[in-house]
Amino acid sequence: xxxxxxxxxxxxxxxxxxxxxxxxxxxxxxxxxxxxxxxxxxxxxxxxxxxxxxxxxxxxxxxxxxxxxxxxxxxxxxxxxxxxxxxxxxxxxxxxxxxxxxxxxxxxxxxxxxxxxxxxxxxxxxxxxxxxxxxxxxxxxxxxxxxxxxxxxxxxxxxxxxxxxxxxxxxxxxxxxxxxxxxxxxxxxxxxxxxxxxxxxxxxxxxxxxxxxxxxxxxxxxxxxxxxxxxxxxxxxxxxxxxxxxxxxxxxxxxxxxxxxxxxxxxxxxxxxxxxxxxxxxxxxxxxxxxxxxxxxxxxxxxxxxxxxxxxxxxxxxxxxxxxxxxxxxxxxxxxxxxxxxxxxxxxxxxxxxxxxxxxxxxxxxxxxxxxxxxxxxxxxxxxxxxxxxxxxxxxxxxxxxxxxxxxxxxxxxxxxxxxxxxxxxxxxxxxxxxxxxxxxxxxxxxxxxxxxxxxxxxxxxxxxxxxxxxxxxxxxxxxxxxxxxxxxxxxxxxxxxxxxxxxxxxxxxxx
Amino acid sequence: xxxxxxxxxxxxxxxxxxxxxxxxxxxxxxxxxxxxxxxxxxxxxxxxxxxxxxxxxxxxxxxxxxxxxxxxxxxxxxxxxxxxxxxxxxxxxxxxxxxxxxxxxxxxxxxxxxxxxxxxxxxxxxxxxxxxxxxxxxxxxxxxxxxxxxxxxxxxxxxxxxxxxxxxxxxxxxxxxxxxxxxxxxxxxxxxxxxxxxxxxxxxxxxxxxxxxxxxxxxxxxxxxxxxxxxxxxxxxxxxxxxxxxxxxxxxxxxxxxxxxxxxxxxxxxxxxxxxxxxxxxxxxxxxxxxxxxxxxxxxxxxxxxxxxxxxxxxxxxxxxxxxxxxxxxxxxxxxxxxxxxxxxxxxxxxxxxxxxxxxxxxxxxxxxxxxxxxxxxxxx
Numbered sequence: 001x002x003x004x005x006x007x008x009x010x011x012x013x014x015x016x017x018x019x020x021x022x023x024x025x026x027x028x029x030x031x032x033x034x035x036x037x038x039x040x041x042x043x044x045x046x047x048x049x050x051x052x053x054x055x056x057x058x059x060x061x062x063x064x065x066x067x068x069x070x071x072x073x074x075x076x077x078x079x080x081x082x083x084x085x086x087x088x089x090x091x092x093x094x095x096x097x098x099x100x101x102x103x104x105x106x107x108x109x110x111x112x113x114x115x116x117x118x119x120x121x122x123x124x125x126x127x128x129x130x131x132x133x134x135x136x137x138x139x140x141x142x143x144x145x146x147x148x149x150x151x152x153x154x155x156x157x158x159x160x161x162x163x164x165x166x167x168x169x170x171x172x173x174x175x176x177x178x179x180x181x182x183x184x185x186x187x188x189x190x191x192x193x194x195x196x197x198x199x200x201x202x203x204x205x206x207x208x209x210x211x212x213x214x215x216x217x218x219x220x221x222x223x224x225x226x227x228x229x230x231x232x233x234x235x236x237x238x239x240x241x242x243x244x245x246x247x248x249x250x251x252x253x254x255x256x257x258x259x260x261x262x263x264x265x266x267x268x269x270x271x272x273x274x275x276x277x278x279x280x281x282x283x284x285x286x287x288x289x290x291x292x293x294x295x296x297x298x299x300x301x302x303x304x305x306x307x308x309x310x311x312x313x314x315x316x317x318x319x320x321x322x323x324x325x326x327x328x329x330x331x332x333x334x335x336x337x338x339x340x341x342x343x344x345x346x347x348x349x350x351x352x353x354x355x356x357x358x359x360x361x362x363x364x365x366x367x368x369x370x371x372x373x374x375x376x377x378x379x380x381x382x383x384x385x386x387x388x389x390x391x392x393x394x395x396x397x398x399x400x401x402x403x404x405x406x407x408x409x410x411x412x413x414x415x416x417x418x419x420x421x422x423x424x425x426x427x428x429x430x431x432x433x434x435x436x437x438x439x440x441x442x443x444x445x446x447x448x449x450x451x452x453x454x455x456x457x458x459x460x461x462x463x464x465x466x467x468x469x470x471x472x473x474x475x476x477x478x479x480x481x482x483x484x485x486x487x488x489x490x491x492x493x494x495x496x497x498x499x500x501x502x503x504x505x506x507x508x509x510x511x512x
Numbered sequence: 513x514x515x516x517x518x519x520x521x522x523x524x525x526x527x528x529x530x531x532x533x534x535x536x537x538x539x540x541x542x543x544x545x546x547x548x549x550x551x552x553x554x555x556x557x558x559x560x561x562x563x564x565x566x567x568x569x570x571x572x573x574x575x576x577x578x579x580x581x582x583x584x585x586x587x588x589x590x591x592x593x594x595x596x597x598x599x600x601x602x603x604x605x606x607x608x609x610x611x612x613x614x615x616x617x618x619x620x621x622x623x624x625x626x627x628x629x630x631x632x633x634x635x636x637x638x639x640x641x642x643x644x645x646x647x648x649x650x651x652x653x654x655x656x657x658x659x660x661x662x663x664x665x666x667x668x669x670x671x672x673x674x675x676x677x678x679x680x681x682x683x684x685x686x687x688x689x690x691x692x693x694x695x696x697x698x699x700x701x702x703x704x705x706x707x708x709x710x711x712x713x714x715x716x717x718x719x720x721x722x723x724x725x726x727x728x729x730x731x732x733x734x735x736x737x738x739x740x741x742x743x744x745x746x747x748x749x750x751x752x753x754x755x756x757x758x759x760x761x762x763x764x765x766x767x768x769x770x771x772x773x774x775x776x777x778x779x780x781x782x783x784x785x786x787x788x789x790x791x792x793x794x795x796x797x798x799x800x801x802x803x804x805x806x807x808x809x810x811x812x813x814x815x816x817x818x819x820x821x822x823x824x825x826x827x828x829x830x831x832x833x834x835x836x837x838x839x840x841x842x843x844x845x846x847x848x849x850x851x852x853x854x855x856x857x858x859x860x861x862x863x864x865x866x867x868x869x870x871x872x873x874x875x876x877x878x879x880x881x882x883x884x885x886x887x888x889x890x891x892x893x
Contacts, residue, residue: 142738190790197791198709201701205763206717208698212760213724216732223734290618293611298604307876308619310883314875315626316820318840319864322847323629326641326857333628336643343558347643367622372886379887428728430823435844459728463823466734477734484731491726 054163061170069169076162079169083176087185092165099158107151114148117141117226121239141234141241145226149218153210224248224481230474247482264452265483267444269490271358272457275433276426278362279369280419286366287373288381288411292403294374295381306378309371317368321435324364325351352441354454361455365432376418377411384410420498424491428459439464458487633861636666640854667862677863679835680842683751684819684867687838690755692815695762699810700803703766704795707773708781721764733827746828750836754825758818768885772806773799775888809885812878819871839867 012020062073072079077092113119118139125136172182183191192200224247232240252262294305312320327333328350335347350360384407392402412419433439439453439460451468452461465480550559631645638659642648651660671677706714736757740746745753776799784794800807822840829836837845843863846856875882 146735146739193792194790197795198705198711200792201705205698205702208760209721209724209763212736212757213732213764216735217724217727219735220731293615296608296611298608299611299615305615305619307879308622310879311872311876312622312626313882314816314872315868316816316840316871318820318822318844319629319868320625322844323861323864324625326847327625327628329641331641331643333643333645336645339643342555344553345555346553348553371622375883375886379883424726428730430730434823459730462728463730466730480734481731484728488727492723495726 057170058163058166061166065169065173069166069173072165072169076165079165079172083172083182085172085182085185085188087188088168092161095158095161099154102154103151106147107154110144110147111151113139113144117144117241118234118239122236137235139235139239141226141228141239143235145222145234146219149215149222153215220481220484223478224485226478227473228477230477231472243478247478251479251482251486261479265486268452268456268458268461271455272427272459275358275362275457276423276429279365279426279429279432280423282362282366283369283373283422284415284419287370288377288407290370291374291377291381292407295378306374309374312368313371313375317431318435320368321364321432324367325436328360351437354441354443357437357441357455361433361436364436365429368432376415380411380414381407416498420495423498424495427457427491428487429457430459430463433457433460434463458483462487629861629864632858633667633865634663634665635661635858635861636664637662638854639856639858641857667858668866671859671862671866675859676834676837677839677842677859677866680837680839681866683836684838684840687751687754687758688815688818691758691762691818692811694755694759695814696807696810698759698762699766699769699814700800700807702763703768703770704773704799706766707770708778708799725764730823733824737828740828747830747833748836750825750829750833753828754818754821754838757824758821762814768888769803769806769810771888772803772885776802805881805884808878808881812874812882813885815874816871819867839863843867 009017009020062070068079068082075093076096077089080086080089080092082089118141120138122135122137124133126133175182225242225244226240227243227247228234228240230237232238234240250256250261251265254260254262290309293299294302299305328335330347330349330352334350335344338344339347348356351357388406389402392406397405433455437453437455439451439456441455442451442453444454451464456464462480462483465483466475466477468475554562628645638661642659642661644661646661648659648661650656651658706718737746740750740753740757743753745756780798780802781794784798785791789797818838820840821838822844825838826841826844829841831845834842834845843860846852846860846863
């Protein structure tokens with residue numbers, strides 16, 4: 001059935017509407033993929049054109065520029081200094097000197113070795129005086145990779161600065177030709193707290209993010225294509241080198257040295273998704289429930305109930321999680337209490353039975369999470385216009401109807417993005433799992449790499465692998481980074497799908 | 513068309529049948545182990561009580577259904593409206609009572625662990641884990657007097673005189689204070705810029721950080737550990753290393769305060785700019801005084817995060833460098849092996865209480881700002 005306009009769609013029954021939407025969703029998938037490829041193509045075309053334009057601009061600047069400009073192509077900042085903008089010129093010159101110095105002293109060497117990650121490993125040297133052998137350390141693969149990446153970052157930054165230098169020369173020439181004056185150093189400084197204030201403000205945060213977030217992530221992505229592990233650490237034991245896609249093959253193969261990586265990965269991924277689903281939605285609905293109970297008209301001591309719950313947020317999670325995990329052990333308080341009052345015959349090993357441990361983890365996460373959700377829900381519930389409820393009451397809507405037709409849609413609409421972030425956050429919820437169970441019990445999955453347990457999430461498994469590895473490689477950092485990349489892919493795919501299905505992809509300018 | 517529908521009906525029926533059969537199979541398959549599980553652990557008394565309560569609930573439900581069926585048959589008379597009003601009032605009283613009961617139960621569930629940890633922090637004997645909170649009946653048996661539970665302040669004294677806890681506490685305090693200050697400055701710079709300025713790289717930067725946030729942060733730890741070790745900022749000197757790492761990547765958490773800055777009208781900035789103020793003056797003289805709640809929220813969260821951070825601190829220290837631990841690593845270590853548990857369990861509780869007290873006090877004082885930040889942040893995504 002094909003529909004020509006919206007009117008026809010409105011005429012359909014509820015069931016037909018549903019079928020229609022479902023079908024159009026699935027038929028749009030190939031179209032969407034096609035569109036995606038088209039977009040990628042357009043992107044490359046755009047980039048190519050931009051680069052071509054830049055090169056052309058640089059060339060015309062060189063050809064048409066005066067001698068000051070031409071020298072600036074080699075000696076950065078020369079044009080600025082010659083035209084009286086000494087501060088800018090010196091900064092450019094400093095950048096060039098630092099860059100050349102770095103490349104000569106360190107960068108060049110590391111960059112040249114980046115292809116092989118070092119050729120000379122640790123070996124035996126002979127000391128003629130003492131007549132004894134000792135270990136000589138050769139190249140350091142880790143440092144080569146690290147500084148190689150840093151050098152590439154630096155080169156990109158340098159090219160960018162060089163381009164800015166060329167641009168400035170062109171601009172200065174134009175300004176001088178039109179008879180105006182160039183900015184003095186003082187004015188430059190003033191613009192740092194005025195027009196260009198954002199550059200001043202962003203300098204520190206972006207440097208931090210680049211060095212301590214972007215750089216490690218780039219490095220770890222590269223590690224996924226090497227055999228870096230604690231027994232191939234690149235300096236003390238063995239060098240590591242590029243292995244291409246081998247690690248991905250390892251993770252997706254059924255039998256590597258007696259270990260079935262892909263089954264382990266599949267099971268842990270499945271549990272991670274189940275966990276994230278339950279952890280997110282149980283907290284969400286129960287949190288709304290508690291908030292509604294406290295907010296209900298006629299309930300006194302609202303502040304007291306709220307404060308009791310909020311206080312639990314203040315207590316550091318590692319204390320409450322560790323303590324609660326001990327409460328539920330075989331000789332913990334919970335078992336003791338239930339045996340004392342005659343509920344249990346014998347102590348239940350809450351952390352020893354896989355399914356029970358999984359359920360317990362979700363329940364305790366509710367205990368941890370409800371206060372946050374209660375806070376959030378309280379804030380939103382108070383924003384729902386009261387007249388909606390009043391008119392619903394006049395129309396004779398029951399409490400449940402009011403909830404399902406007003407409260408819930410409103411909440412879902414507003415908290416859609418929050419639900420998504422908390423879902424992905426729960427997928428990577430290290431603390432709850434690690435501090436409660438440490439990944440255990442090790443019943444069904446115990447033969448995989450890194451000794452995975454039944455409550456292990458991908459993130460805790462990844463951590464275990466970096467701690468104690470499996471087999472001759474020791475801690476398999478390469479496997480950890482492969483898993484990290486896969487986690488990223490899963491999270492980003494989920495986010496992409498949910499974002500495109502959300503009713504409100506809000507325009508942020510609306511708020512201002 | 514009709515044929516199509518009947519075909520669809522048949523297919524649906526078939527699917528339904530398969531699902532039902534599957535469900536029945538799963539039920540039978542799983543019910544027996546569940547039953548034997550509960551028989552193994554639950555006492556017969558409790559099972560009877562449970563079934564009894566279930567029976568009562570079902571009975572009451574049936575009564576209610578019967579009443580409503582009976583009522584729906586009767587036509588409501590005009591004069592009954594008063595009665596009906598009374599009924600509504602009674603209903604709301606009943607539902608309020610139910611809510612009170614639920615709230616009390618919730619409060620108990622939420623507070624019991626903290627009550628227990630405080631009680632156990634005062635227990636001086638035995639020092640390990642026990643099943644009993646106040647009295648151990650086995651302690652009354654002759655020859656097992658050691659199991660008797662005794663209370664006193666010894667743990668608190670010991671904690672500060674005989675263990676490395678003061679050192680860990682100091683470490684954590686230094687880290688938390690420095691991070692609170694630096695991180696607040698960085699986050700405010702970032703969020704103010706992204707809220708107020710429109711420059712070419714703004715959108716790409718925000719998208720890039722969003723994507724960056726999807727990588728598990730745990731990955732970065734491996735390399736940061738190696739780099740910090742090279743810089744001699746790991747292991748024994750982990751405190752400055754931790755501060756560096758916490759502060760460096762804090763620019764990513766700008767969402768909440770950006771949302772707040774977005775709500776401050778831009779016309780304020782523009783008015784000041786017309787009067788000749790520079791952008792910097794606008795920030796320091798106009799926006800910051802207005803942004804007090806969000807500044808306090810940022811300081812509070814920036815202080816609390818390193819106070820409770822566990823995994824990164826654990827990763828860049830090791831068992832030999834215990835003087836560089838923070839409280840989380842130290843206290844977790846006391847629960848890591850069974851020998852340590854039998855010696856240090858009550859000390860863990862004491863340490864937990866001491867760690868929690870300052871944060872709880874701080875939190876209670878600044879609760880209002882925290883609530884504002886959390887609700888605002890969630891609404892903005």
